[in-house]
Amino acid sequence: MNQTLETILKRKSVRDYRDAPVPPDIRAQVLEATLRAPTAGNLMLYSIIEVTDRNIKNTLAKTCDDQPFIARAPWLLLFLADYQRWADYFELCGAGEFARRQGLPRRSPAEGDLMLACCDALIAAQTAVLAAESLGLGSCYIGDVMENYEEHRALFDLPRYTFPIALLCIGYPTEAQVKRGPTDRFAQEFIVFENRYRRLDALEFGRMFQVEHSRAFKNQPEVNGAASVGELIYRRKFAAGFALELNRSVRAILKNWTED
Numbered sequence: 001m002n003q004t005l006e007t008i009l010k011r012k013s014v015r016d017y018r019d020a021p022v023p024p025d026i027r028a029q030v031l032e033a034t035l036r037a038p039t040a041g042n043l044m045l046y047s048i049i050e051v052t053d054r055n056i057k058n059t060l061a062k063t064c065d066d067q068p069f070i071a072r073a074p075w076l077l078l079f080l081a082d083y084q085r086w087a088d089y090f091e092l093c094g095a096g097e098f099a100r101r102q103g104l105p106r107r108s109p110a111e112g113d114l115m116l117a118c119c120d121a122l123i124a125a126q127t128a129v130l131a132a133e134s135l136g137l138g139s140c141y142i143g144d145v146m147e148n149y150e151e152h153r154a155l156f157d158l159p160r161y162t163f164p165i166a167l168l169c170i171g172y173p174t175e176a177q178v179k180r181g182p183t184d185r186f187a188q189e190f191i192v193f194e195n196r197y198r199r200l201d202a203l204e205f206g207r208m209f210q211v212e213h214s215r216a217f218k219n220q221p222e223v224n225g226a227a228s229v230g231e232l233i234y235r236r237k238f239a240a241g242f243a244l245e246l247n248r249s250v251r252a253i254l255k256n257w258t259e260d
């Protein structure tokens with residue numbers, strides 16, 4: 001197996017870091033690799049905020065669904081989907097007037113632009129993850145940075161056409177973390193289809209969740225009233241407070257991109 005595949009296959013989220021800073025030359029290498037990520041139209045529709053301020057780190061550990069390890073991460077990168085830079089440049093260039101002269105539509109960034117910008121930001125983030133991994137670092141995404149938009153907007157001075165899509169915690173893994181193996185995944189047959197989408201039937205779901213079911217239920221019929229992995233996940237993830245806040249917060253951000 002080649003080294004690239006080895007890096008990808010052994011990666012796992014790391015939430016426990018050695019008390020060691022990430023040296024500047026290593027950070028520079030990760031960032032250089034990150035900016036080589038594919039980007040829609042080569043527009044680089046994202047920005048990265050390095051969070052170095054102790055108070056901001058402490059705040060994020062609370063506002064991102066109370067995850068204290070965020071404050072302990074030696075290196076924190078916030079990935080923003082960002083059309084603001086282009087919107088500012090268009091304005092600087094007088095693109096609105098140009099559009100009028102040319103009979104082009106006059107418009108502001110909208111939903112489709114946001115989706116592209118999110119793609120860009122996440123592809124860049126994942127490039128950072130793999131670059132960091134290849135240099136012996138561990139990392140963990142924090143999707144909860146999409147919550148509490150109003151607080152994060154104030155914290156980072158976020159302008160209208162940005163979207164805080166992911167926070168990355170990066171640091172050297174502790175010994176215990178290095179020894180830990182990668183986490184399980186669903187089998188390919190449930191995830192990869194040929195030519196068209198295929199909805200799974202009850203038997204397939206049974207096979208898909210077989211391992212998870214026996215791990216969670218250990219031959220018991222119920223866990224706190226839940227009788228299936230579906231019920232467990234519904235309670236733990238889908239109907240959890242953080243998921244409700246996530247949806248409220250994202251709705252608030254979307255207003256920026258959808259209302260005139």
Ligand SMILES: Cc1cc2nc3c(=O)[nH]c(=O)nc-3n(C[C@H](O)[C@H](O)[C@H](O)COP(=O)(O)O)c2cc1C
Pocket residue numbers: 011012013014015067140141142143144182183
């Ligand atoms: C979009 C996204 C958001 C995530 N948010 C969090 C988070 O807020 N907190 C956390 O501890 N892990 C978070 N994770 C990490 C996942 O829990 C982790 O990737 C998953 O459990 C699979 O484990 P692995 O990365 O070790 O393979 C996130 C991952 C992704 C891709």
